[in-house]
Amino acid sequence: xxxxxxxxxxxxxxxxxxxxxxxxVNQEVDFNRLKELLNVTDGNLASHTKTLEKAEYxxxxxxxxxxxPNTRYTATPLGKLxxxxxxxxxxxxxxxx
Amino acid sequence: MESKKYLEDISQIKDMMxxxxxxxxxxxxxxxxxxxxxxxxxxxxxxFLLPKGDYVVLHSWNFRMIIGVLIAVAVLSLVTxxxxxxxxxxxxxxxxxxxxxxxxxxxxxxxxxxGGVYILIKLNSQHYGLTGSLMLIFYGLALVNASKYTIxxxxxxGYAEIILGLICAALPGYGFWFWILxxxxxxxxxxxxxxxxxEKA
Numbered sequence: 001x002x003x004x005x006x007x008x009x010x011x012x013x014x015x016x017x018x019x020x021x022x023x024x025v026n027q028e029v030d031f032n033r034l035k036e037l038l039n040v041t042d043g044n045l046a047s048h049t050k051t052l053e054k055a056e057y058x059x060x061x062x063x064x065x066x067x068x069p070n071t072r073y074t075a076t077p078l079g080k081l082x083x084x085x086x087x088x089x090x091x092x093x094x095x096x097x
Numbered sequence: 098m099e100s101k102k103y104l105e106d107i108s109q110i111k112d113m114m115x116x117x118x119x120x121x122x123x124x125x126x127x128x129x130x131x132x133x134x135x136x137x138x139x140x141x142x143x144x145f146l147l148p149k150g151d152y153v154v155l156h157s158w159n160f161r162m163i164i165g166v167l168i169a170v171a172v173l174s175l176v177t178x179x180x181x182x183x184x185x186x187x188x189x190x191x192x193x194x195x196x197x198x199x200x201x202x203x204x205x206x207x208x209x210x211x212g213g214v215y216i217l218i219k220l221n222s223q224h225y226g227l228t229g230s231l232m233l234i235f236y237g238l239a240l241v242n243a244s245k246y247t248i249x250x251x252x253x254x255g256y257a258e259i260i261l262g263l264i265c266a267a268l269p270g271y272g273f274w275f276w277i278l279x280x281x282x283x284x285x286x287x288x289x290x291x292x293x294x295x296e297k298a
Contacts (some may be wrong), residue, residue: 014109018109
């Protein structure tokens with residue numbers, strides 16, 4: 001059919017989908033904010049952000065605020081484009097039902 | 098079965114986008130009320146404080162009262178917006194004060210405070226002819242700047258205020274009426290549009 005082709009497997013997961021949605025509309029989001037919005041555990045969030053980073057969909061920047069480590073996330077242009085395609089694919093699938 | 102999952106995905110995306118840039122839920126009612134405060138303030142000013150056929154003299158009693166009315170309108174509008182928005186947030190189980198709202202507020206305040214200080218400096222050197230126009234323009238810029246941190250369409254209100262401010266600058270002497278149009282009428286129109294959209298949702 002070809003319709004399913006555009007569905008991105010990487011976004012086929014609730015938490016990764018949530019991370020990308022948040023990064024689409026926010027320039028930069030830190031770890032705690034993501035955790036709070038998505039309501040997930042540290043380990044869970046870290047593993048999903050790593051997956052997205054490996055695909056070069058998001059960029060992870062680590063720094064320190066005082067002594068506290070601070071990790072911030074941004075979506076890359078590639079990530080944004082892929083996510084847009086994914087949304088379009090979802091919309092097409094629903095329309096064609 | 099599959100299609101239900103995709104629908105859920107879409108609604109999850111929408112929910113996350115909205116919640117992470119949350120101040121779109123600035124309540125429409127607060128826009129309507131801000132417009133009403135502005136018009137009430139303007140009517141009071143027109144009836145009691147504007148000397149007939151004369152200019153307002155700087156540092157006179159009238160002038161101070163007008164500034165007082167302006168501040169009262171601004172404070173009332175902000176307090177109303179805050180109260181109604183936090184009520185709405187509580188209803189949706191969200192926090193009012195978080196990263197997004199802080200960023201939104203800072204980006205809103207930078208052009209607004211710049212404009213406010215600029216107007217005060219100008220007033221001090223007796224240049225009050227363009228006050229209405231400057232208020233509209235800087236307020237519009239503040240809205241456009243803040244709108245980057247929302248998904249809503251506050252930026253269109255911002256564009257409208259800027260255009261109105263520019264027209265006002267080209268037509269000296271009508272500042273008062275443009276002020277009513279920008280801060281009163283536009284707020285009521287915009288607030289009503291949002292309000293009815295909220296009701297439908």
